[in-house]
Amino acid sequence: MNQTIDQAADAASEQAKGKGERTRDRILEIAENSVLNKGFGATSIEELICEAGITKSGFFYxxxxxNELARALLLRHIEQDEKILDQVFLRGQELxxxxxxxxLIGLKILAELVEDLPQGHPGCLIxxxxxxxxxxxxxxxLLNRQAVLGWRTRFRAILDRIVDVYPPNEPVDLDELADMVSTVVEGGIVMSKALGRPHMLANQIMLLRSxxxxxxxxxxx
Structure with missing residues (x-):
């Protein structure tokens, strides 16, 4: 009897935990869309509560x-970025x-990936x-700075392997070249939005590839 009660309690606890995680994910999704569309300062807790259909105490739970919301948003964004970049550039290594x-294959896949976004890239929290x-x-x-440096570390490692086989035709600082990937992606997002040209980001990545x-x-x- 006691075992049955414990099992029921455990099941109820897991169900509540699952619901809590879904609510948290929902808040983060709504917040990210709002922040990308109008900025963090213009995103209010009240609107997040309203759209998520929760109480204020539910949000603060x-x-x-x-600031804690900002950290969670950024950590989520970094994790998603890392997964995408892993998939994209590991594909080149497999081929x-x-x-x-x-x-070059990874950059081509990345360009195709962003080109498939019908409304263009939604923006970058960083x-x-x-x-x-x-x-x-x-x-x-500090977390935001670490995210930027994470891109540098990732692409510098790739460039180090390239230089071992292919000496560059012109003198180049490999850290600067690694940062160029971030510069092109971030700049391409801004330019595509400013000019209303969703495919501009993909074009910029392909120019970097060239x-x-x-x-x-x-x-x-």
């Missing part, structure tokens, strides 16, 4: 304040052994946080 071709950094505490600002190819491919004399 998951997030004690807006060929040559490090340059692996990178960029939004940079524009509005005064709204956040030091922990959020630059990398020219930089490392030995030209005939």
């Amino acid at each position: 998951h997030f004690k304040d807006k 060929v052994d040559d490090p340059l071709q692996q990178f 960029a939004v946080y940079c524009y509005q950094e005064r709204l956040f505490d030091n922990e959020v600002r 630059f990398v190819k020219l930089l490392f491919t030995r030209q005939p004399v």
Whole structure:
């Protein structure tokens, strides 16, 4: 009898936990859409509560304040970015052994991925946080900086493997070149939105691909 009661209690606890996680995910999804559309400062807790269909105490159960919400949003964004980049650039490694071709294939897949977004790329939380950094505490600002440096570390490792096989045709700082991936992606998002051209981001990534190819491919004399 006691075992049955314990099992029922455990099941109820798991069900409540699952509902809580779904509610938290729902809040984060609504908040991300709002932040990307109008900024963090213009996103109010009241509107999130209203759209999520929860009480104010329900919101504060998951997030004690807006800075905690900001951290959770950023961590979620970083995790999603890492999964996408892993899938994209590991695909190149699965197809060929040559490090340059692996990178070129990855950039092509990334361009195709963003081109398939019918309304264009929705935006980047990292960029939004940079524009509005005064709204956040030091922990959020540090996390945002680490996210940017994470891209540098990822692409610098790829470039190091390329340089071992293909000396560049021109002197180049590999950290700067690694940062160029972030620069092109973030800049492409901004330009595509400013000009109303959803495919501009994909075009910019393909131009980066052409630059990398020219930089490392030995030209005939």
